[in-house]
Structure formats: structure tokens, C-alpha cells
Amino acid sequence: EPEVTQTPSHQVTQMGQEVILRCVPISNHLYFYWYRQILGQKVEFLVSFYNNEISEKSEIFDDQFSVERPDGSNFTLKIRSTKLEDSAMYFCASTRDPNQPQHFGDGTRLSIL
Amino acid sequence: AQKITQTQPGMFVQEKEAVTLDCTYDTSDPSYGLFWYKQPSSGEMIFLIYQGSYDQQNATEGRYSLNFQKARKSANLVISASQLGDSAMYFCAMREVNTGFQKLVFGTGTRLLVSP
Numbered sequence: 001e002p003e004v005t006q007t008p009s010h011q012v013t014q015m016g017q018e019v020i021l022r023c024v025p026i027s028n029h030l031y032f033y034w035y036r037q038i039l040g041q042k043v044e045f046l047v048s049f050y051n052n053e054i055s056e057k058s059e060i061f062d063d064q065f066s067v068e069r070p071d072g073s074n075f076t077l078k079i080r081s082t083k084l085e086d087s088a089m090y091f092c093a094s095t096r097d098p099n100q101p102q103h104f105g106d107g108t109r110l111s112i113l
Numbered sequence: 114a115q116k117i118t119q120t121q122p123g124m125f126v127q128e129k130e131a132v133t134l135d136c137t138y139d140t141s142d143p144s145y146g147l148f149w150y151k152q153p154s155s156g157e158m159i160f161l162i163y164q165g166s167y168d169q170q171n172a173t174e175g176r177y178s179l180n181f182q183k184a185r186k187s188a189n190l191v192i193s194a195s196q197l198g199d200s201a202m203y204f205c206a207m208r209e210v211n212t213g214f215q216k217l218v219f220g221t222g223t224r225l226l227v228s229p
Contacts, residue, residue, distance in 0.1 A: 031215055043158070043204060045216040056216055091158060098208075098215040099165075101148055104158035 002026045006092050006105035013082055014113055021077045021108045023092030032075045033093040033102060034067065036060070043091065049075065079110075087112045116140065117205050117220035124225050126195045133180070134190040134223045136205030144210035147188040148217065149179070152202040161203075164188055195227045 005024040013019045025032050034046040047057040049067055066078045075094075079086055089109050093102040118137045126132040138147065149161040164172045164179045172179040180189040192199055202224050206217040 033216070035217075042221045043206075043217075043219040045218065048215050050215075058216075089156060093158075093217075095215075099146065099210070101160045101163050102217060103160060104150070106155075106157040109156070 004092055004094055004103050004105035006090075006108050008108060009106065010109045010111070012111045012113065015084055016081050019079050019082055019110065021079075021090050021092075021110070023075045023077070023094075023105055024073050025075055025092065025094030026096075026103060027073070029094035029096045029103075031055075031095045031098055031102075032067075032069070034077045035091045035093065035104075036088040037091065037107075038088045046077070046090075082110075082112045084112050086110060116218045117207050119205055119220035119223050121223045122221075124223055126192075126225065126227055128197060128227055128229050129194055131191060131193045132195055132225065134192070134203050134205075134225065136188045136190065136220060138186050138188060138205075138207050140186075140207065140209055140212075142209040142212045146208045146210070147179070147181070148206045148208070149177070149188075149190045150204045150206060150219075151199075152204060152222070154201070158204075162190065192225075197227050197229065200225060200227045 007022045032049040035043050037043045045058050047061045048055045064080045068076050089107045091107045092105045095102045145166045147164045151159045162174045162177045164181045176193045178191045202222045204222045205220045
């Protein structure tokens with residue numbers, strides 16, 4: 001069964017550094033999302049992306065964050081200057097139709113030192 | 114205001130028994146979808162079951178069923194014949210069709226522990 005793939009599984013970065021989290025959504029899916037989950041807390045929406053543009057973003061998704069679909073398969077989340085509070089699990093999700101369930105990747109655990 | 118409320122931080126059940134995980138929601142959008150996801154200790158999010166607000170029947174997927182009570186705004190997950198591998202965090206989530214674009218709003222989760 002096709003699945004959403006995220007790399008790396010764990011990223012350790014110094015505060016202030018840029019980080020890029022990568023996702024390969026399911027190939028025939030058109031809607032893409034990033035969520036994050038701070039340790040022990042609930043999953044929070046960051047941004048949704050459709051037709052090569054952001055369709056919605058949350059208050060968390062400030063100017064430090066950006067998303068890109070650089071080619072036909074990858075979907076990336078960039079954090080420009082990481083802060084300690086960016087430490088979390090970041091999930092990519094995709095769906096073919098927004099009325100259908102979103103399929104999540106296994107997540108990237110981001111640790112900011 | 115909380116859109117999704119899961120009032121049980123933890124639940125215990127014995128193997129082979131059934132368990133109900135509670136979820137209530139709040140929305141003024143007449144069109145919405147309700148989802149349950151399982152998160153094992155390894156961290157991935159696994160989709161379990163979906164209920165649309167206009168669906169007439171309660172959703173079922175194998176051992177999972179959703180007890181959807183629209184008037185009470187509840188969407189409880191029922192797991193029948195619990196297995197040790199069901200031990201995990203369970204999240205209820207909602208998507209509002211007309212007002213929430215496509216994002217999922219999650220509850221705080223319920224940790225289920227299945228004992229032998």
C-alpha cells in the first residue's frame with residue numbers, strides 16, 4: 001500500500017540554524033499538510049498546500065516557516081532560524097480529496113539544542 | 114473553545130474485552146468529518162476510521178466502530194476484542210468542510226493500555 005515517506009526520521013540541530021524536513025506524499029495525492037506534535041501534547045496543524053500554493057496556515061506558521069514543492073514528488077518544510085521551542089515531531093500528511101482521510105508519514109523528530 | 118474534547122487521559126482494558134474511547138466535538142458547520150487515529154509508542158499516526166456528518170450509518174472498520182451521536186455531538190470509538198497491539202495513544206480529530214478548509218483539529222488523546 002502506498003505511503004507517505006518522511007526524511008530524516010530524527011534531526012538534531014543547533015538553535016539558530018536552518019532545517020529542512022522532507023516529505024514524499026502518496027503519488028496521486030493533491031493536498032499536502034504539515035502538522036507538529038510537541039512531546040506529550042496534541043497534534044497541531046501548521047499549513048496546508050494545494051496547487052502549488054498555501055491554502056491555509058495556522059498562527060504557529062510564522063515568517064520562520066516556509067513550504068515548497070520543488071519537484072513533482074517532494075514537499076518540504078523549512079524552518080529558517082530554529083528556536084528551542086521548535087523541538088517537536090513534525091508530520092507530513094497527504095490526501096487525494098479533502099473529504100477523504102489524510103494519510104500521515106511516520107514523522108521527523110526535530111531536536112533543537 | 115475546544116473543538117475536540119477527549120476527557121479520558123488514560124484507559125485500561127483486558128485483552129479480548131471491548132473498550133470505548135470518548136470524543137465530543139463542537140462546531141457550527143453543518144458539514145464536517147470525524148476521524149480517529151492511533152499513535153503507537155513508535156510515533157507514527159495511523160488512520161483508523163472516518164465518519165461524515167451526513168452519514169446515516171455508524172462507520173465500522175474491522176474491530177473498530179464509531180458510535181456517532183450527532184445530537185449529542187459525540188463520536189466515540191469502540192474497539193472490540195482488544196489485543197495487546199492496541200496499546201497506544203488514540204486521537205479524535207475533526208475537519209470542518211465549510212469553515213476549516215482542510216485542516217484536521219485534534220483532541221488531546223487517550224492512552225489505551227491493554228493488559229493480558
